[in-house]
Amino acid sequence: MPSVTDVCGVTRVFETIDEMKADEYASYFAADARFRFGNAEPIVGRQPIQDAMVVFFSTIKGLRHEVVGVWEGEWAQGDVYSVETEVTYTRTDDEVLSLPATSTMRMYGALIQDWRTLRTSPRSTKCADPRECVRPGEPAEGPTPGLMGRASRRDAVERPLP
Numbered sequence: 001m002p003s004v005t006d007v008c009g010v011t012r013v014f015e016t017i018d019e020m021k022a023d024e025y026a027s028y029f030a031a032d033a034r035f036r037f038g039n040a041e042p043i044v045g046r047q048p049i050q051d052a053m054v055v056f057f058s059t060i061k062g063l064r065h066e067v068v069g070v071w072e073g074e075w076a077q078g079d080v081y082s083v084e085t086e087v088t089y090t091r092t093d094d095e096v097l098s099l100p101a102t103s104t105m106r107m108y109g110a111l112i113q114d115w116r117t118l119r120t121s122p123r124s125t126k127c128a129d130p131r132e133c134v135r136p137g138e139p140a141e142g143p144t145p146g147l148m149g150r151a152s153r154r155d156a157v158e159r160p161l162p
Helices: 007-018 022-026 046-058 153-158
Strands: 029-037 060-075 078-091 096-108 111-119
Touching: 007 022, 007 060, 007 078, 022 046, 029 046, 046 060, 060 096
Parallel strands: 029 111
Antiparallel strands: 060 078, 078 096, 096 111
């Protein structure tokens, strides 16, 4: 089973994502691990994480992470890695989009216990008001389909910041 015990291991995890190998990626997680992408609900468990990645990978043609920096620390159960990346997505229509992202990996031994990724929304980089960021054929209100889920435009506009 793959393990993450240093910065080289962290880099390998991102290479596995870029290779779109959902099964290998999931093998880095503890059996009861949590995975959260953006504001989507957390996914709990190695198999549900793998299943979610299979679905995600089916929605894109490819992706590539450029690791900008890795920071190490500790939490009660072990090491913590914070990874800053520039992610380049290739959509199924061959449109290419690059976004900054930060992922935090909380470890339990050599396995990932908790993974959280925050990234910039491509819509917020192009529009001053999220209500103006409607692509042809998309509803003006309601859930926006996207990478691992996304809040509705209404939530994005009206929800107060914590």
